[in-house]
Each structure stands twice: as structure tokens, then as C-alpha cells.
Amino acid sequence: MRENVQLQGTGIELAESEDSFLQGVKDCIPTLLGYLSIGFAAGVIGHTSGLSTAEITLMSLLIYAGSAQFIVAGMIATQGSPAAIILTVFIVNLRHLLLSAALSPYFRQLTPLKNMLIGALLTDESFGVAMNKATNRQHLSERWMHGLNVTAYINWIIATLAGAYLGQWIANPEKLGLDFALSAMFIGLLVLQLVSRRKLLKDIIVVLCTVVSVIGASYVLSPSMAVIVATVVAATIGMVIEKWK
Amino acid sequence: MIIIGASIVTLIPRVLPIMVLSRKALPEWLMRWLSYIPVAVMAALVAEELLISDGKLAFQSNNVELWAALPTFLTAIFTKSLLGTVGVGILTVMVLRFLF
Numbered sequence: 001m002r003e004n005v006q007l008q009g010t011g012i013e014l015a016e017s018e019d020s021f022l023q024g025v026k027d028c029i030p031t032l033l034g035y036l037s038i039g040f041a042a043g044v045i046g047h048t049s050g051l052s053t054a055e056i057t058l059m060s061l062l063i064y065a066g067s068a069q070f071i072v073a074g075m076i077a078t079q080g081s082p083a084a085i086i087l088t089v090f091i092v093n094l095r096h097l098l099l100s101a102a103l104s105p106y107f108r109q110l111t112p113l114k115n116m117l118i119g120a121l122l123t124d125e126s127f128g129v130a131m132n133k134a135t136n137r138q139h140l141s142e143r144w145m146h147g148l149n150v151t152a153y154i155n156w157i158i159a160t161l162a163g164a165y166l167g168q169w170i171a172n173p174e175k176l177g178l179d180f181a182l183s184a185m186f187i188g189l190l191v192l193q194l195v196s197r198r199k200l201l202k203d204i205i206v207v208l209c210t211v212v213s214v215i216g217a218s219y220v221l222s223p224s225m226a227v228i229v230a231t232v233v234a235a236t237i238g239m240v241i242e243k244w245k
Numbered sequence: 246m247i248i249i250g251a252s253i254v255t256l257i258p259r260v261l262p263i264m265v266l267s268r269k270a271l272p273e274w275l276m277r278w279l280s281y282i283p284v285a286v287m288a289a290l291v292a293e294e295l296l297i298s299d300g301k302l303a304f305q306s307n308n309v310e311l312w313a314a315l316p317t318f319l320t321a322i323f324t325k326s327l328l329g330t331v332g333v334g335i336l337t338v339m340v341l342r343f344l345f
Contacts (some may be wrong), residue, residue, distance in 0.1 A: 033332070072251055082250060084260060085247050095258075096255075097262055101262035102279045103263055104262055105271065112265075118263060119262075128287060183314065183337055184317050189335070207284060210284075211296070214297065218293070223297065226297075
């Protein structure tokens with residue numbers, strides 16, 4: 001009986017260190033380079049389209065989404081109307097609906113207010129890291145998620161600031177291959193998902209369906225809508241296949 | 246003004262599902278559907294980045310990113326390290342762009 005209690009005790013402690021804020025910070029590290037390069041690029045583009053450093057920082061603080069910030073900078077540069085800019089940003093970030101929904105079962109233990117704080121800093125990358133952590137688990141730790149999110153957030157703000165400051169001296173950031181960091185990170189997150197889920201055959205079918213849908217949808221829709229449509233179509237196919245078996 | 250508006254429309258899709266859905270027990274089919282979202286969305290983002298250019302399939306042999314994706318995928322599969330994958334990816338693109 002006594003041994004049993006002790007065993008349980010160590011189990012909880014182990015789980016705690018794995019679920020701590022600090023562990024969340026550590027688990028964020030592999031994605032930092034991706035955030036840095038994209039944030040840096042967002043800062044450079046903001047600078048070249050005539051935004052002030054204060055405006056660029058405000059965007060990173062409030063919007064905190066790479067694609068949206070590229071679009072705002074680009075459309076301000078071409079004198080787009082505020083309504084058109086806001087609508088485009090909305091469509092580009094609709095993908096977060098799916099991410100936030102997919103994350104929700106793992107934070108059932110928390111109040112809506114606490115979940116709001118987690119959702120507010122949700123990104124593709126933090127979602128990817130969180131879903132890898134969530135494999136074979138029922139819940140995710142709130143502290144761990146905050147560690148992950150806050151690290152990414154701070155890193156993003158620093159990166160865009162650096163981009164805004166150094167933008168004037170960087171002629172060709174593409175030469176360094178930094179723009180590929182984003183694709184490489186998505187590839188890494190995808191592979192880690194496939195390896196850890198142990199549903200390889202179904203997952204591969206879903207991946208192939210996604211690729212075909214993205215290509216097809218790209219001919220008629222904007223890139224961001226194509227991603228959303230392809231995700232919905234492929235996830236539905238995955239659900240149906242699993243039901244059959 | 247634009248920044249405030251853009252931040253609100255970015256925030257809503259991020260927070261609404263996790264706030265509302267986590268309060269309810271979801272039906273099994275929906276849970277199963279949601280379980281495929283991570284794989285599907287990551288695959289969609291990768292395919293969009295690598296294969297699409299100006300709304301068309303970009304399958305040319307000078308697509309440096311597509312070639313670089315090969316060692317990047319292999320690194321991910323064999324090392325299962327996110328940092329290593331990103332590092333190899335960036336390095337490959339840098340070398341390829343330098344050579345061609």
C-alpha cells in the first residue's frame with residue numbers, strides 16, 4: 001500500500017516536470033528559427049512598404065500572424081481599402097478555426113477564460129508542437145502550453161523588430177535560404193505527426209488527398225482558402241475511411 | 246485602425262472554437278474528424294508552399310524548394326528532430342541557390 005502511494009507520487013512529479021512552463025519553453029526551441037526568419041521577413045517587408053517601427057511592433061503585438069502581417073503591409077503599400085484589408089486577413093486566418101477546434105478536446109479541464117488565453121496565441125507552429133505532445137494523451141497542461149506560446153510570441157516580436165531595423169541593409173535575404181525555414185518546419189511537424197500517430201496508412205491517404213485538393217482548389221481559390229478547403233475535404237475523407245474499417 | 250480591425254478578425258477564429266467546444270462532450274464522428282485536422286493542415290501548408298505558384302502547379306525542374314524538400318523529409322523521418330529538419334532544409338536551399 002505504502003509502495004503504491006510512493007509510486008504514484010513519483011509518477012505525478014514526472015508528469016509535472018514534463019508539463020511545466022519551462023518544458024513548454026524548451027519544446028518551442030526547434031520552431032524558433034522558423035519564427036525568426038519569417039518574423040524578420042515580415043519586419044523587412046513592413047519597413048519597405050513604409051510602416052513605422054512602432055506600427056510594425058503594434059502589428060506583431062496585436063495581430064501576431066505572419067501571413068496577415070505580410071498582407072497588411074503589402075495592401076497598405078498598394079493603398080488597399082481598410083475593409084478589403086481586414087476581410088483578406090480574416091480569410092487568411094480562418095484556418096485557425098480548425099486548429100483551435102482540434103486543440104479543444106485537450107483543454108477540457110480549463111475555464112473558457114483560460115482557454116481564451118491559450119487560443120489567443122495559437123499559431124500553426126505551436127499547434128503542431130502541441131499536437132505532437134498530445135499523441136497518446138488525454139489532456140495538455142495549461143502551463144506547458146503557455147510556456148510554448150509565450151516563447152514563440154516574444155521571439156516573434158523580437159524578430160519583426162530586428163527585421164524593421166535591419167531591413168534597410170538587407171538586399172537579398174532569400175540568398176540565405178531563410179525563407180525555406182517555414183516549409184521545412186511544416187515538413188518536420190507533418191512527419192512527426194505521421195510517425196507518432198501509428199495510423200500511417202490512413203494518414204498517407206489523407207496526405208495524398210490533401211495534396212490533390214490543394215492543387216485543384218488553387219486553380220479557383222486564393223491560396224489561404226485552398227488550404228482551408230483541402231484540409232476540410234481531406235479530414236472528412238480520413239473520418240469516412242476510419243468509419244468503414 | 247486597420248491594425249486593430251485585423252487583430253480582431255485574427256483573434257476570433259483563434260479563441261472561439263477552443264472556448265466553446267472544450268465545454269461540451271463532442272460526438273465521436275466529430276472527434277475523429279478533428280483528429281485528422283493536424284495531418285491535413287500541415288500537408289496542405291507544405292503542398293501550397295512547394296507545389297503552387299501563382300495559383301498553378303509549379304513542377305519545373307528549377308524549383309529549388311521542391312528539390313530541397315527531399316533531404317528535409319529524409320532528415321525528419323530519420324532523425325525525428327524538428328531543429329535538425331529546419332537546419333538541413335535551410336542549408337540545402339542556401340547551397341542550391343548558390344550553385345544554380
